[in-house]
Amino acid sequence: MDIRIMQYFLAVIREGTISGAAEALHVAQPSLSRQMRELEEELDVILFERGNRRITLTEEGLVLRKRAEEMISLMQQTEDELSQVKNNTTGTIRIGAGESWAFQYIAQVATELTHEYPGIKFNVKSGDSIDLMDELGKGLLDFALVFSDPDPSIYQFVTLPGADMYGVLMRKDSPLAKKKTLTMQDLLSEPVIISRGAQRHFSSDEVLSKLNITATYNLVYNASVMVKEGMGYAITFDRLINTSGESELTFVPLNPKIKIHGKLIWKKYQILSPSIKKFIEKMNVIL
Structure with a gap:
């Protein structure tokens, strides 16, 4: 072939x-x-x-x-990397990212880098940690923003500042919206919408298996639409969906608090292009 x-x-x-x-x-x-x-x-x-x-x-x-x-994606990436070596700091940096408020730090570095080096471009793909680590392992991504602990023998990583906090996204007219915090037990009699990543983080909670999970999601925007239509309550990170002003939605934190730090990871023992080296250098500066 x-x-x-x-x-x-x-x-x-x-x-x-x-x-x-x-x-x-x-x-x-x-x-x-x-x-x-x-x-x-x-x-x-x-x-x-x-x-x-x-x-x-x-x-x-x-x-x-x-x-x-x-195969085609890897070929295109190889051509890009060879072009970067030849033309110095140019090329495309491929980042897979789970949805997180902490992505702002990556966006900040990407903005600075493209201003300094107009030949650098970014390709950003959304997904959950399992899928992104699989693509990173296959060489289809240069970096992945994940919310699980990477294997230090395989990956290098930096932990991003700030933490994402789990809570429940719901309609403002929902009965549970009056509470200041929620427990998993509060959701036992309610339809729940949850991501694969959240299921993994709550796997040790016995209540998880008793929840009435009516839908799962990958992108929280889609989950927010289901919540808005009255399909259920979505377990998600805070600060991802606008709940201020005239929004029909509100966010209530879970108790006890569950905070997760995002990690930007990349594979060890690989030849780094000039643009990827610049990106890592700038990430280390802001962190």
Whole structure:
């Protein structure tokens, strides 16, 4: 398998037909069809369900699509890194970040760096700690902002100032909104919306397994919309959703207080590009 064939394979999926992909790629349709058949023969699998008007992937095709996307991403990252070495401080810094008030420190450094070095760009992806650490391990990210303890034998990290505090996001007209603090027991008879990260942080709490979890979420904005519509109470960090003024929502802290410090992590034992070195230097200055 070479990169060009993977690009062709992804183009077929994107366009939905061999003919559409051939036109987009400016190659002959018979040639593209032949290369897709040869790819299947090389891998000894069937990648496409043929006979439909649009391309449908088999289970094996779905697996290859995921890996092909990773291969293309790694190739682009490699080209960027080589360009950075050649052209000094330029290129793209890829950061995966869980939602946190502490992200402001990363944004501050990114702003300073782009002002000093206009050739540096940032690509920021939201996600939870499990997914981000997986992508960091595969080389698809340069840094990840996570809320779990990284393995010090694998990762270097800095702990960001300030802590995110867990609480409950709810409508202002909810009965529980009158309380100054809440316990997990207060939520036992209520529909609860919770993230995978929060489930991990509360895994030692016996009450968690007794909660009526009606939905899980990755991005807190989506959770806030569900809360606004009356779907339930969302367990989340503070200071992520505007609850002031005319907002229909309010945030009530949990008691006892649960505070989590975000950690910016990167892999040990790797060659750092000039732009990544500059980013780390500036992060250490503000911390």
